[in-house]
Amino acid sequence: MSTTAPPTPAPAPGSAPVAIPVRHYGRWVGAVVVIALLGALVWAFSQGNIDYRSTLDYVTNERIVRGMWNTLLISVLAQLVGILLGVVAAVMRTSANPVTSGVAWLYIWFFRGTPVLVQLLVWYNLSLVFPTVGIPGLATWDTNTLMTPFLAALLGLGINEGAYMAEIVRAGIGSVDPGQTEAAKALGLSPGRTMRRIVLPQAMRVIIPPTGNEFINMLKTSSLAYAVQYSELLLSAVGIYSANLLVIELLFTVSIWYLVLTSVFSVGQYFLERRFSRGYSHGRSRSGGALGRILTNLTPGRTR
């Protein structure tokens, strides 16, 4: 054989045959069809009666950017409330005390079973039921003053999220080998410490991936808070387009921001998952999710 390597040298008689992997011609055909369809779709949209220049101009609009930060703020805070409530409700669900687990069941049943938009509106209009709130004999507040759009959005989104998180955390707790609890018991660890130090850290591996999905959902679900006048992305867009009537243009603007936010946090989720699979595999995480697989495949030394 020469050093310049001619294309596919025929095996010399008597030498071992060269193994050639399956050729996936269908993939090339598929890729061409998909690209053609996408191109046609993009072309159709570009010919539509939409002022794309405005869409792009408004991406950096001060009001839109402020709305983006508010979306981020309410999403992070509501998700934190959700995680906290979810862990508490999940631990309560596993309790041997029927009252404790019953309360948790009722909470999950109710808040998963009713639309989050309705929940948001009920929190916002809580003064219909409780005109004032306070500590008897100490202080009272007017509910309408207290229930700002921000608080209504936080309670509505956070408490709703808690019900979903509870199921995720419960599945995580259920995934931990009962032998772990036994070993902790045998060492004299109290039930609470066993949960905090032994079970929950291991449950994290199962809890983190769906929680990332929940947060990415939350980024978009938080747009419902525009119904309670919380000035997140969507309400900012509504405020602008109700004046200049660039409705679809502005909706595309906020969609760009939502895509940016969800993309950024998908990357973050990949690294979180990798961190929490520590101690289970010898090297790289095998449950990287779609993006993780992309990142893995982009690095040299890919196997497939």
Place this chain on the structure above:
Amino acid sequence: MTRHTEAASATDQLMVEARGVRKHYGQLEVLKGIDLEVRNGEVLCLVGPSGSGKSTFLRCINHLERLDGGTLRVNGHLVGFREHEGRLYELREKEVAAQRLDIGMVFQRFNLFPHMTALQNVMEAPVQVHREKPAAARERAMSLLERVGLADKSGAYPAMLSGGQQQRVAIARALAMRPRLMLFDEPTSALDPELVGEVLDVMRGLAADGMTMVVVTHEMGFAREVADTVVFMDGGVVVESGPPADVLGNPQHARTRSFLGKVL
């Protein structure tokens, strides 16, 4: 239990004292009245066919299983229950946790905490339960790992260790609580044959140091060599017990003979 009246002097030297211990799962009676004593410093091996109740009995000793009848005392104290006016009241989980501090346990499947290194596994209970200073606990954990021959693996996660190494870490983890009694639940049954020896060696060392041990095992060689007493259980009862030379060498009951004929 009404028939339970033992002399106080006898309890002084008894580490474990079981009287008529019963346990059932639904209709199935697993333990049909076990009477058994383990003296201070004694090594007792529980042998018998699977399903004979030996593991269940072992788990009753530190109240991982709640017994349904009879009494079980460790170091003179009822396990998992409080006696009041002739009745037994089950203790709360927190109170049981405190009782277990004197009892170390080693499991068939190791049950190391996979999210912690070997060192962290050994340090966990002393720091979390005894509130030892991390520096002191770390030093002691290192010396325990050294004792089981794994000082160089202190930073390894369980997934990176062989079964034999994991089980030795598990023994070190149990010893870190300075137990007065060690329970072993088939400690070598999940190991590849060539890894059994290293675990038995550690257990031999423990026995030589005078640790009181109750070992559920299928390793007849170990039982013959290390045990002071061998107890043969079958069908939820103690069939016979005595020095290994008698029970293993010259069994009196047909069931013992038939079992030993299969495993030896």
